[in-house]
Every structure is written in C-alpha cells, then in structure tokens.
Amino acid sequence: MNDADVGLLADACRNVRDLPAGHHLIMEGDNPDPVFVMLDGWACGYKMLPDGGRQILAFMLPGDFCDIHIAVLRAIDHSFVTITPARVALLPRAQMEALVEIGPTITRAFWWSQLVDQSVLRAWIVSMGRRTARERIAHLMCELYIRMRNIGLANDANCNMPLTQLVIADAVGLTPVHVNRVLKSLRVEKVMELSAGSLTILDPVQLAEIAGFDGNYLHRRLRKAD
Amino acid sequence: MNDADVGLLADACRNVRDLPAGHHLIMEGDNPDPVFVMLDGWACGYKMLPDGGRQILAFMLPGDFCDIHIAVLRAIDHSFVTITPARVALLPRAQMEALVEIGPTITRAFWWSQLVDQSVLRAWIVSMGRRTARERIAHLMCELYIRMRNIGLANDANCNMPLTQLVIADAVGLTPVHVNRVLKSLRVEKVMELSAGSLTILDPVQLAEIAGFDGNYLHRRLRKAD
DNA sequence: CGCACGGTTGAAGCGGCTCAATCTGGGTGG
DNA sequence: CCACCCAGATTGAGCCGCTTCAACCGTGCG
Missing domain, CATH: 1.10.10.10 (Winged helix-like DNA-binding domain superfamily/Winged helix DNA-binding domain)
Structure with missing residues (x-):
C-alpha cells in the first residue's frame, strides 16, 4: 500500500468510541452495519450454543479488524464483546464499500487480512482437535x-x-x-x-x-x- | 457477476487434469503456484502434527476452490489430498493475478468466497470445542x-x-x-x-x-x- | 490363495468433567 | 476503618467419555 492508501484508511478511522469492558460490539443475528477496528484494549468473537455453552473463536488485539465479513454478508453468525475497556474505530458500511471501490490495493489488503485470519482459525482447529x-x-x-x-x-x-x-x-x-x-x-x-x-x-x-x-x-x- | 466475468472464470478453468485418489495437490511447505478448482470428486485439506497425527481442516466438493490464499501468501501452512479419483482445473498463479486485475467484481467474489469458508471454519471450531x-x-x-x-x-x-x-x-x-x-x-x-x-x-x-x-x-x- | 485395508468389538486406563467447598483480593456501604 | 460481598482462583473426590491396545472379521484384489 502507498501513502495515499494508508492515509485513506487512517482517515476512515476517525470515528472513535470508548467502550467499557463487557460491551457487545455485535450480537449474533444483528443486521451488520459498521466494521470495527480495535485501537486499544481487547475483545473477542464467540458463538453461543443452545445449551448455554460459549465458544470463543478469535481474540482481537489493538490493530485488528473486527472480521470484515460482517459488513459483507447480510447475516452475522457470531458475536463480539470487549474483554477490557476498549477504544474502537467505527467504519460505517457505506464507507467500507467506498474504500473497496477506490482501487484494488485496499481490497486486496482486506482480502489478505482474511487469509491471515483463516490461518489462525486453522491453527485453532488443530489445537481443538488434536x-x-x-x-x-x-x-x-x-x-x-x-x-x-x-x-x-x-x-x-x-x-x-x-x-x-x-x-x-x-x-x-x-x-x-x-x-x-x-x-x-x-x-x-x-x-x-x-x-x-x-x-x-x-x-x-x-x-x-x-x-x-x-x-x-x-x-x-x-x-x-x- | 455478469456474463463476461463468468465467461472469464469458465475460460480460466480449461486446464483440466484427472487425478487418482490419494494424490497430493499441495504439500505443506511447497512453493504455492497454481490454484485448484474441484470439478469432480472429493478432496480435503489437512495439517500434520509432529506426533504423526493428522487434522483435517476442510473438505472440498465439486465446485469448491482450493483455498485461494495459497496463491497469495508465499508459504503454505497445510496440505491437500484427493480422497476419491478427481478431476480438477488448474489456475496458474499469473492467471489468478490477472483475474484480480481485471476488476473489483471478481476480486470481491473471491473475497466473498473466503467469508463463506471462514464461516465453515468457525462452525468447525465450535464443534471441536464444545x-x-x-x-x-x-x-x-x-x-x-x-x-x-x-x-x-x-x-x-x-x-x-x-x-x-x-x-x-x-x-x-x-x-x-x-x-x-x-x-x-x-x-x-x-x-x-x-x-x-x-x-x-x-x-x-x-x-x-x-x-x-x-x-x-x-x-x-x-x-x-x- | 493370501494379503491388506477398513470395519467391528471388547477390556482396561486416563484425561478432563462435574459437583462442591474454600480461599483471596478488590470494591462498597455504613 | 471495618464488615460485607462477590467474582475469580483454587483444591478435592468421584465419574464418564474417549482413548489405547488388541483381536477378529469381511472383502476386494494382485
């Protein structure tokens, strides 16, 4: 990515909010609107089971995206909560789409970020299974x-x-x-x-x-x- | 996607090969070149553990991509084998890149495909864990x-x-x-x-x-x- | 024919679970 | 400043799901 792209992304992150620990960023079943970027603090994504059990799927540290897919698919299949008090940047869906339109570089960056996340998910599966x-x-x-x-x-x-x-x-x-x-x-x-x-x-x-x-x-x- | 895009994709899948069961499409550590599309038969992606154990990470049915990331990241972190005799289409890396250059539509389709895969991976984690x-x-x-x-x-x-x-x-x-x-x-x-x-x-x-x-x-x- | 691979079954052991009690430190109200 | 409370950490005892080890069966195939 060049400076211009970085600038665009940084610019997109100006809508910042401070949240307490235990605050739900998104609930399963919500209509997905904004995308989140962690600026400070920890959060995690999880799924609930019918029996009340919970499975955490990913931890989000400062600098991490809140899974981008949330703005792309219409339905969400898991929830996000803050673990500590946290500062997050909000990217409205429309802005997200606009970023993708601008050029292939940023789209590819998002795509690439997905691949890293997938790699982590795979490692997680290996842990659980074996x-x-x-x-x-x-x-x-x-x-x-x-x-x-x-x-x-x-x-x-x-x-x-x-x-x-x-x-x-x-x-x-x-x-x-x-x-x-x-x-x-x-x-x-x-x-x-x-x-x-x-x-x-x-x-x-x-x-x-x-x-x-x-x-x-x-x-x-x-x-x-x- | 419009007809032109579909045509491009279909065109890209002309390099077809028949493989026996148990044939390795990619080995962990390989230099990733081609991307695969399953046309017929079953395959799976897996990771080996130091103790000789194996964890299967995904099943590929006809119509599925072989995880696209393989052509994007430089190193591969898992392997693919055919489970049955299979027919696969090969997409050389360069062609893959070319497809992405053409326009945002196809890139986005790839991206979206990733999201679906991720959803499956997450469900898999829930299964393993809970x-x-x-x-x-x-x-x-x-x-x-x-x-x-x-x-x-x-x-x-x-x-x-x-x-x-x-x-x-x-x-x-x-x-x-x-x-x-x-x-x-x-x-x-x-x-x-x-x-x-x-x-x-x-x-x-x-x-x-x-x-x-x-x-x-x-x-x-x-x-x-x- | 015999071999190899996949399915089937039994017996015994262990890792992780359940239930339950106790302990600790930080926060809160008086 | 103290009594109290509560969430999280800790520990014990007993149980159960899954593993391990081992044997046996069935079937397709060289």
Missing part, C-alpha cells in the same frame, strides 16, 4: 504473546494478558476448573505464569515445545506486523 | 449432506459420502474406533446410516437436533449455491 489441554493452553499463550509482541506491547518475557480463566476455558474448549489445574502445573514447572492479568514466560523454549508452536504460522504472524 | 463425539459426527454429516444437495448431488435422504472412518476421525478429532461406535449407535437408533461410501438419513429431524445444526449457517451455505 492437542491436549496442556498443549492447547500453551499454544494459545504463544499466539497471544507473539501478537502482543508484534504490536510492540510485550517485552522480553512478559506481556499484558487480561484473560480470566473462564475466558481461556471458553477459548480452548475446556472447563475453567481444568484450565486452573493446567496453569498451576505450568507454574510449578516454571514454564510460564499467568496472574493478575499478566503473562510471564519463564522458559520460552519449553513453552514452544509443549505448544508445538509452528514456525511457519509464527512467521506469517510476524509478517502481519510490517 | 460438542460431544456424537454431536460432532452428526454435524459433519449435516454439513456435507447439505453441501452435496446444494450442488445437486444428493436426493431426498441419501447421498454419496466416500469417507473412511479414519478420515472422519481425522476430521472431527476422534479415534477411528470411537467413530465406529458412534456410527453404530446412530445406526441402531435409526438416525442415519453410513456404509459403502453412501450416507442415508433415516430421521432428518433427530439428526439436525443432535447436531445442533444452525439454520443461519445453513442458510449461508444454501446461498453459496446460487
């Missing part, structure tokens, strides 16, 4: 740490991680109770520590090994940063 | 049956389903042994029957109920058909 609780949680922590690092919000072995054990459980498909036990075991084994909304990686090598963290996948995440 | 073996298998069968019906390859209660129990296990994240037991229980309860490469739905209502099959998700799948 990894143990321990591996899943380690993998999630790796992913989130790397993403935080890519946007300059992590230092060497530590970063902010405002996730409740219940939220983690909903993300990795486990019980909060069991998440707790796994976190404890990782703590006593001096692999990583998660407390007070902050993640500390004590043994990066071992953590990556437990997680089976894919360098290829990681690479792509890193490229997203530039 | 559903029992029985529910997962029922859901997979619902999805595949609907997709077959959308492309005119299913009749009222029956369709082709050339999946081995091992393949199903790799898709839903279970053991082949357990898949077998679940299939048996669904059979004796007269819900559905899967044998000899063919699926028969005996009690559609009960099957959908077990699967927790989402009408919204279904709706979008149906729209893909037009």
Whole structure:
C-alpha cells in the first residue's frame, strides 16, 4: 500500500468510541452495519450454543479488524464483546464499500487480512482437535504473546494478558476448573505464569515445545506486523 | 457477476487434469503456484502434527476452490489430498493475478468466497470445542449432506459420502474406533446410516437436533449455491 | 490363495468433567 | 476503618467419555 492508501484508511478511522469492558460490539443475528477496528484494549468473537455453552473463536488485539465479513454478508453468525475497556474505530458500511471501490490495493489488503485470519482459525482447529489441554493452553499463550509482541506491547518475557480463566476455558474448549489445574502445573514447572492479568514466560523454549508452536504460522504472524 | 466475468472464470478453468485418489495437490511447505478448482470428486485439506497425527481442516466438493490464499501468501501452512479419483482445473498463479486485475467484481467474489469458508471454519471450531463425539459426527454429516444437495448431488435422504472412518476421525478429532461406535449407535437408533461410501438419513429431524445444526449457517451455505 | 485395508468389538486406563467447598483480593456501604 | 460481598482462583473426590491396545472379521484384489 502507498501513502495515499494508508492515509485513506487512517482517515476512515476517525470515528472513535470508548467502550467499557463487557460491551457487545455485535450480537449474533444483528443486521451488520459498521466494521470495527480495535485501537486499544481487547475483545473477542464467540458463538453461543443452545445449551448455554460459549465458544470463543478469535481474540482481537489493538490493530485488528473486527472480521470484515460482517459488513459483507447480510447475516452475522457470531458475536463480539470487549474483554477490557476498549477504544474502537467505527467504519460505517457505506464507507467500507467506498474504500473497496477506490482501487484494488485496499481490497486486496482486506482480502489478505482474511487469509491471515483463516490461518489462525486453522491453527485453532488443530489445537481443538488434536492437542491436549496442556498443549492447547500453551499454544494459545504463544499466539497471544507473539501478537502482543508484534504490536510492540510485550517485552522480553512478559506481556499484558487480561484473560480470566473462564475466558481461556471458553477459548480452548475446556472447563475453567481444568484450565486452573493446567496453569498451576505450568507454574510449578516454571514454564510460564499467568496472574493478575499478566503473562510471564519463564522458559520460552519449553513453552514452544509443549505448544508445538509452528514456525511457519509464527512467521506469517510476524509478517502481519510490517 | 455478469456474463463476461463468468465467461472469464469458465475460460480460466480449461486446464483440466484427472487425478487418482490419494494424490497430493499441495504439500505443506511447497512453493504455492497454481490454484485448484474441484470439478469432480472429493478432496480435503489437512495439517500434520509432529506426533504423526493428522487434522483435517476442510473438505472440498465439486465446485469448491482450493483455498485461494495459497496463491497469495508465499508459504503454505497445510496440505491437500484427493480422497476419491478427481478431476480438477488448474489456475496458474499469473492467471489468478490477472483475474484480480481485471476488476473489483471478481476480486470481491473471491473475497466473498473466503467469508463463506471462514464461516465453515468457525462452525468447525465450535464443534471441536464444545460438542460431544456424537454431536460432532452428526454435524459433519449435516454439513456435507447439505453441501452435496446444494450442488445437486444428493436426493431426498441419501447421498454419496466416500469417507473412511479414519478420515472422519481425522476430521472431527476422534479415534477411528470411537467413530465406529458412534456410527453404530446412530445406526441402531435409526438416525442415519453410513456404509459403502453412501450416507442415508433415516430421521432428518433427530439428526439436525443432535447436531445442533444452525439454520443461519445453513442458510449461508444454501446461498453459496446460487 | 493370501494379503491388506477398513470395519467391528471388547477390556482396561486416563484425561478432563462435574459437583462442591474454600480461599483471596478488590470494591462498597455504613 | 471495618464488615460485607462477590467474582475469580483454587483444591478435592468421584465419574464418564474417549482413548489405547488388541483381536477378529469381511472383502476386494494382485
């Protein structure tokens, strides 16, 4: 993208709003209007099940789009909530369409962003299908740490991680109770520590090994940063 | 899309090839060149794990794209194999790029196709994370049956389903042994029957109920058909 | 004929779940 | 400043779904 395109995008993000934690950006079934860009804070997308269970599908960190598809398809199939107090930029649907009309560069950027998201979704499926609780949680922590690092919000072995054990459980498909036990075991084994909304990686090598963290996948995440 | 666009796409699909079952379309780590369109037969995308396990990420039926991103990102993060003998159309990368240059309509069509794929991936995550073996298998069968019906390859209660129990296990994240037991229980309860490469739905209502099959998700799948 | 692959079945073990109680720290009202 | 409350973290005990291991069957095919 050239400067002009960047300028257009930045310009589009001027409609900013501050939201408290636990605020719903979109509910499943809503008529999709605006697109969101996270400027500050955390949010997540999730789906509810008939039995009241919840499955978190993605975490949104500062700089992330709220899945663009929401403005394209007529119906939404999942919801978004803020996890922390957050600042988001709103892009009305019309403006979104206008951006796409301008030229292929921006459209392609959106498209490309989709591909990265898909890659994350695929990794998520692998975690759910083939990894143990321990591996899943380690993998999630790796992913989130790397993403935080890519946007300059992590230092060497530590970063902010405002996730409740219940939220983690909903993300990795486990019980909060069991998440707790796994976190404890990782703590006593001096692999990583998660407390007070902050993640500390004590043994990066071992953590990556437990997680089976894919360098290829990681690479792509890193490229997203530039 | 107008007729001209459709013509361009159809024209792009002239490079056709017949492949045997078990043929790898792409291997993880390959340098991505062509894009594939399934014309006939089944294929699937999957990822291998260090321990030798396999997780299937998507099934490709006639009419499906082989994930477009493969031609966009430089590295591939998963592989594709044919499940049955198959006929595929090859789109060289350059031709793909050319199609995108032509105009926003086709680009947007690709983009939109991505969104549908993402929706399926999300549903898959929900299955893995929050559903029992029985529910997962029922859901997979619902999805595949609907997709077959959308492309005119299913009749009222029956369709082709050339999946081995091992393949199903790799898709839903279970053991082949357990898949077998679940299939048996669904059979004796007269819900559905899967044998000899063919699926028969005996009690559609009960099957959908077990699967927790989402009408919204279904709706979008149906729209893909037009 | 025999081999190989996919389906079928049984027995035993374990990872993660359920239920339930206790603990902790931060916030709130008095 | 204290009593209280509440959400989240922690821990224990028992159970169940799914896995593991292992054997056996059926069938298509070289």
